[in-house]
Amino acid sequence: MMFSRVSGFAAGLTAAVSLIALQTSPALAFDPTGNEIADAFLTLLDSEEGTVQSYGSVDASGNTVTISDLLITNEDDKDAKVTIVSTVLTGGELQSNGRLKLENLTLENLELAADDGGMSLDNISVSALVLPSAEEAKTNDSPVGPGYESFEATSIQIRDEDGKVADIQKISSSIDSMDGDLPTSGQFAITGATIDVKQIEADEAKSLTDLGYETLSVDVSGSGKWDPDAATINVPALNINAKDAASLTISFSLGGVTRDVVTQLNETSDNPEEAMALLQNITIANAKIRLDDESLTGRILDQEAQKAGVEVPVYVSGLTGGLPMMLGVLQNKELEAKVTEAVTEFLTTPGSLEIAASPAAPVPVAQIMGTAMFAPQMIPQILSVGITANQ
Structure with missing residues (x-):
């Protein structure tokens, strides 16, 4: 949820992305704008924990709708709030199943504040985005397959109650090809993640400072391709590079990954035992782990x-x-x-x-x-x- 603890890197990213996947409540807290695309989007943001408290203006020009000065609050926590200076919805279309399809969603100057820290970022841009219908959101039933084509967030700052924990220059990902509703290739990258060692857990920080690190700069990237006809998955490289420390590269190829296996794995994601049973017939063709030392x-x-x-x-x-x-x-x-x-x-x-x-x-x-x-x-x-x- 939007107002979960922002005490670390993963939690901060989850809070950012959750802006486009919140549960809706039956009653709306905001005044309808009169624009069906804007209202559909605000309905998804208005949740039991997060409430669309106010917005500045709604302007429509061609196929672009701009919402200014969004304020989202939490009635159970007066210190928790999200502000978004500009929200731009491009090429919006309400589908017959109630889902909202957007050619592009842009959030500019987002700030998430909570009593245990927060997060800010300059820009989020998501293309070919499909948001769930209100009914799907209520039951936490997201649309089938990936809900976007590309995602990019820039200039991210994550902090706890004592100050800044990390800066991230950019996070990006893309779905490059599809087989029906299933992605067959994609890639992601986290660029320029700089972690303040003094702000992370005490034991971990002491180990790193003893080794001479006050900050740790990390880049992460990876790509993968699934061939549903050959039932193979190939990950040529998952890279984790910590500057002046070491870089780790992992690659592997798997077989037996059929359409049926992928579909069933999606359906059993909340059941580890069933998922493990499905993995039994998957084969390992090759795998490699490489460590390159940098001090x-x-x-x-x-x-x-x-x-x-x-x-x-x-x-x-x-x-x-x-x-x-x-x-x-x-x-x-x-x-x-x-x-x-x-x-x-x-x-x-x-x-x-x-x-x-x-x-x-x-x-x-x-x-x-x-x-x-x-x-x-x-x-x-x-x-x-x-x-x-x-x-």
Whole structure:
């Protein structure tokens, strides 16, 4: 909901996006504007927790409706409110099923305030947006498939009661292709997320400040493509890059992802047991995790060696010397040797560390789960796991 706690990054984003997906209440708190597109939009914003308290003006020009100075309050919390200087609805169309379709929605200068913090942003722009009907909103039944084509939010500030927690330059996402009501490809990016280390949880902050970080700047991006005819999903790269720390890249390809599986997963999203049962026949064709160091490993080794009262090379030698005994549980001498060699090289000269699963044939998730229960040491073999350093 709009007035949920804004104590962290995810909560702040949820609060922003929730502006376009609120539950409606039977009675409207605002005076109707006389414009059916504006009234339909305001009806969705007017909820039991959030109430459209007032708006400045409603202007229509061609297919564009502009609502100025929106004020949304919470009758249960006098300190909670949302203000939006300008709301622009372009190409609005009320559909026969009661949904509101917009070519574009733009919110400018949004401010969310609450007693435990808040959030502000310069602009949200959403294209090809489909909002639920009032009845669907009441029952929390959103339209089938993605409700937008592209989303972008800029200049976001998230804060708690003690001050600013994070700045984010831009958040963007897009649905690039569809198969009926189901998305088949898309991408997203979070650019320039700068976190104030002192403002996050005490234990986490202490660990980061001990490593020499006062702020942490992070970029996240990813893309994916689903081929419903081949029943495959390919994620070429999910990237998490923390400046002056490290970057993590994950990629994978899955099989057995049919239209029926995707539809049923959407329908069982609130039932983990049913969802897990559906995943049993999905196969893993390949997967890769790569870590590229940008100073984080060296900082950690320096810190731990100092605690142990030894030089870094001596500390690393102690760590790597115990690897063969630790890896004995794998019962795979060849893999033990590869892991020991790669980890030793990475810790001695931090560069990159990559773990790849490249089975000769796709492996069903059911087989992996069964192996994990009864013979976990066999998982690296059935997935043909390999590891390399500094390549």
